[in-house]
Amino acid sequence: MNRLIRGRTPYLLVFVACVGLLAYALYAQFVMELPPCPLCMLQRYGFMLMGLVALAMAVHNPRAWGRWVYALPYFGGAIWGISTAGRHLRIQGTEPDLLGGCGADWQFMVETEWPWADRIREAFTATGDCTEIDWVFLGLSMPAWTLLWYVGLAAFMLWVLIANKRRKEAFQR
Numbered sequence: 438m439n440r441l442i443r444g445r446t447p448y449l450l451v452f453v454a455c456v457g458l459l460a461y462a463l464y465a466q467f468v469m470e471l472p473p474c475p476l477c478m479l480q481r482y483g484f485m486l487m488g489l490v491a492l493a494m495a496v497h498n499p500r501a502w503g504r505w506v507y508a509l510p511y512f513g514g515a516i517w518g519i520s521t522a523g524r525h526l527r528i529q530g531t532e533p534d535l536l537g538g539c540g541a542d543w544q545f546m547v548e549t550e551w552p553w554a555d556r557i558r559e560a561f562t563a564t565g566d567c568t569e570i571d572w573v574f575l576g577l578s579m580p581a582w583t584l585l586w587y588v589g590l591a592a593f594m595l596w597v598l599i600a601n602k603r604r605k606e607a608f609q610r
Contacts, residue, residue, distance in 0.1 A: 444498065445494075445495045445498050447593070447594070447597040448491045448492070448494040448495035448498075449491075449495045450593075451487065451488070451491035451590055451593065451594060452488050452491040452492045452495060454488075454586070454590060455484045455485070455487050455488030455491065455590070456488055458484050458583070458586060459481060459484055459485065459488070462477070462481055465579070471571045474525075476521055476522075476524060476525040476528070476580070477525070477579070477580075479517075479521045480518055480521050480522055480525070480580070480583045482514075482517070483514045483515065483517040483518030483521065483587065484514070484518065484583075484586075485514075486510060486511075486513070486514030486517070487511055487514040487515060487518075487590060490507055490510050490511040490514065491511065491594075493507065494507045494511075504598055505598065508594065508598060511594060512591060512594070512595075515587050515588075515590065515591035515594075518583065518584075518587040519584060519587045519588060519591070522580045522581075522583045522584035522587060523584060525580035526578070526580050526581055526584065529578060529580065
């Protein structure tokens with residue numbers, strides 16, 4: 438377990454996890470044809486920021502206070518994702534009649550023959566309905582899973598940062 442938190446390894450693990458989560462989001466969007474809503478897209482940005490910061494940490498391998506400098510935008514991305522996923526879950530728990538949809542979904546764009554440029558723009562700006570639950574795994578919707586991943590990745594990074602500080606202090610004694 439000690440090897441898991443030393444050197445560049447934890448940062449690479451976080452980077453790979455973020456890339457995997459984003460890859461699955463694209464798979465769900467384009468292969469499973471589950472249109473992302475605006476809140477889904479905002480959640481992706483949080484993983485993008487966390488992944489990029491983790492990659493920068495893996496390349497730079499900061500020491501001492503430098504790790505905490507990198508941690509600021511990393512935890513900013515985590516807080517962004519946690520708040521966005523939490524809001525998404527709250528919206529999904531609300532009566533559908535009380536909230537309107539978020540826009541046209543992918544199927545609608547195909548059926549109404551939207552130009553490809555507009556489809557691509559919509560793919561990156563979101564098109565689905567935030568109130569619909571199209572995907573469930575082990576009883577949890579996608580925003581619930583993203584919330585768990587945000588909390589888990591934030592807790593893991595905090596553990597790594599604190600454990601490395603304690604290891605350094607023990608080494609100096």
